[in-house]
Amino acid sequence: MTPKAEAQPVASMRERILAAADDLFQKQGIRGVGVEALAEAAGTNKMTLYRYFESKDALVAAWVGEIIARKDEEWKEMSVCCAGDPQGQLQEWSRRLAAKLAAMEERGSTLHNAIAELPDPDHPARRIIQDYKTREHERVRLLCEEAGFENPDLAANLFYMMLEGASNCVQCIGVKQLGEHLVQLVDRMIENNRTRGGGQRL
Secondary structure: OOOOOOOOOOOOHHHHHHHHHHHHHHHHOOOOOOHHHHHHHOOOOHHHHHHHOOOHHHHHHHHHHHHHHHHHHHHHHHHHHOOOOHHHHHHHHHHHHHHHHHHHHHHOOHHHHHHHHOOOOOOHHHHHHHHHHHHHHHHHHHHHHHOOOOOHHHHHHHHHHHHHHHHHHHHHHOHHHHHHHHHHHHHHHHHHHHHOOOOOOO
């Protein structure tokens, strides 16, 4: 007898709403999607949606939080796969981003798009994004310090500008060339640091 396929877990209503938000916000933008459209895409109604999220702003913040939670998990994965090798972790970061550029070429960076649509610095979703960016930059600075860069603050800024800039430039430069050059630039900085015995003058 053929073994029965394992039953897929049924998504909760909150998960369905967040999945609908993820799809619609990425396709149409945050401002371009109303609460009614979100509820309909989730197979529910506005009243039920408001039971889980008190406002559209609260839903946007929860959606951004889900994206950032996945990014935090990815950083944990990189710290495990490159344990004890901060230079390798910086290289792994560049390669993972380069692999994601194809999706960004079509619609841009999800978080960058969200920031552009949320000009109010006090918007709850924008505060979540800013907190993540601050934490991410500090992670990179610590990696540069552990890797032996003589000026870890400057090295971190250079790495961060390159990788953040790649997300913004992908639509005008194109995936293949940008991805290859991004990896080459990061590798060159790492190699220069290694050949100088762990201390690169930047």
